[in-house]
Amino acid sequence: MFITDLSVNGFKNLKNIEIKPHEKINIFCGKNAQGKTNLIEAIWLCSGARSFRSTKDRRMIGDDEQVMEICLSFKNNFREQDIRYAMAKPNIKEKSVSLNGVKLKAPSKLFGGLNCVIFTPEDLELSKGSPDNRRQFADLSVSQIKNSYSAVTEKYEKLIDQRNTLLKNISYGRSRREELEMWDIQLAQMGAYISLLRFNYTRKLCAIAKNLYSEISGGSEELDIDYYSTVYDTASLGAASVYTGELTERYLNVLKNNIDDDIRAGFTQKGVHRDDLICRINGSPVREDASQGQHRSVALIMKLSQAYILHEEIDDHPVILLDDVLSELDPSRQKFVISKIHDMQVFITCCDMNIPFDEKQHGKIFNIEKGQIKKK
Numbered sequence: 001m002f003i004t005d006l007s008v009n010g011f012k013n014l015k016n017i018e019i020k021p022h023e024k025i026n027i028f029c030g031k032n033a034q035g036k037t038n039l040i041e042a043i044w045l046c047s048g049a050r051s052f053r054s055t056k057d058r059r060m061i062g063d064d065e066q067v068m069e070i071c072l073s074f075k076n077n078f079r080e081q082d083i084r085y086a087m088a089k090p091n092i093k094e095k096s097v098s099l100n101g102v103k104l105k106a107p108s109k110l111f112g113g114l115n116c117v118i119f120t121p122e123d124l125e126l127s128k129g130s131p132d133n134r135r136q137f138a139d140l141s142v143s144q145i146k147n148s149y150s151a152v153t154e155k156y157e158k159l160i161d162q163r164n165t166l167l168k169n170i171s172y173g174r175s176r177r178e179e180l181e182m183w184d185i186q187l188a189q190m191g192a193y194i195s196l197l198r199f200n201y202t203r204k205l206c207a208i209a210k211n212l213y214s215e216i217s218g219g220s221e222e223l224d225i226d227y228y229s230t231v232y233d234t235a236s237l238g239a240a241s242v243y244t245g246e247l248t249e250r251y252l253n254v255l256k257n258n259i260d261d262d263i264r265a266g267f268t269q270k271g272v273h274r275d276d277l278i279c280r281i282n283g284s285p286v287r288e289d290a291s292q293g294q295h296r297s298v299a300l301i302m303k304l305s306q307a308y309i310l311h312e313e314i315d316d317h318p319v320i321l322l323d324d325v326l327s328e329l330d331p332s333r334q335k336f337v338i339s340k341i342h343d344m345q346v347f348i349t350c351c352d353m354n355i356p357f358d359e360k361q362h363g364k365i366f367n368i369e370k371g372q373i374k375k376k
């Protein structure tokens with residue numbers, strides 16, 4: 001798929017942006033703090049995901065603006081579609097989002113339309129940083145291929161907060177233990193579902209990442225990625241190809257057996273909110289043992305694999321957003337990434353033109369200055 005038209009006005013510092021992107025390579029070039037990443041973020045929001053920069057709603061509309069509007073048209077294998085994403089002060093919680101003129105209940109309902117994969121400098125810490133980052137990576141990846149999934153994870157997060165409050169109240173004698181049961185049944189249903197989907201996704205990820213990593217390491221290193229569950233052993237998740245009541249029951253038993261410890265700790269210690277993706281190179285855990293270069297390669301390969309899985313699932317290429325990332329890579333990794341995405345539409349931000357693309361043959365450059373496209 002590819003974006004055919006993009007207009008942005010009033011989003012952060014962006015003003016009167018109107019572009020017709022190239023089908024393949026698009027470069028947003030400009031000095032620091034001009035609005036290049038803001039433009040990438042505007043595209044990303046149209047995919048249905050939350051801001052990759054965790055921008056608060058109140059910061060989405062430009063300081064001197066009352067309204068922000070992003071309009072984007074894209075073509076997939078079947079047809080052209082239009083997305084509109086708008087907000088107005090003072091009701092910043094009310095986002096007006098529509099697909100092909102039909103109003104949607106929430107931005108997350110856009111999932112499954114415009115499929116994007118984003119690489120940011122923070123992603124280069126994926127294998128090194130906290131498990132939270134890898135869980136978010138897995139959840140976003142599954143949401144892109146399973147529309148209903150993000151609603152389940154959002155509900156699960158709320159339930160965990162409520163259960164943790166209840167655990168504290170029980171330890172202060174303000175609530176009764178029996179009240180946990182109501183939360184635990186719901187948590188077990190959602191937790192079992194999330195565990196299974198993440199586990200199945202990780203298996204696909206591992207298969208693709210293994211091949212790509214072998215290529216980037218010149219065949220000298222083998223990468224494995226496994227889902228680590230705090231509730232199930234790998235064999236039981238591997239045996240359950242579909243969501244079953246038995247999985248829920250086991251999850252519930254783990255919650256029940258851990259209640260005393262949870263009350264003492266004041267939070268829920270086992271569950272999908274504590275799981276992780278474990279990466280290993282030649283059997284050694286990446287998080288503890290890998291060099292800086294290996295971390296970068298693993299992170300790149302995980303993101304590329306995400307794009308490949310999306311391609312397989314939707315039978316179409318996702319749009320690739322590379323924000324400030326190429327300049328962080330050495331020339332051989334730059335070349336590797338580019339060789340793997342050359343048939344997809346790509347948006348790249350950079351401060352100088354020192355990137356290995358032949359713009360004259362393959363794409364367009366948009367110069368960005370003070371939130372506007374500078375006419376040449």
Ligand SMILES: Nc1ncnc2c1ncn2[C@@H]1O[C@H](COP(=O)(O)OP(=O)(O)OP(=O)(O)O)[C@@H](O)[C@H]1O
Nearest residue numbers: 012013031032033034035036037038059061062063
């Ligand atoms: N709500 C807002 N209203 C107006 N301007 C904003 C708002 N939020 C952010 N900005 C401005 O956007 C600019 C940053 O834009 P962006 O992050 O896209 O920069 P960039 O061109 O990608 O820079 P770099 O190359 O340093 O990453 C800053 O000047 C910042 O003040």
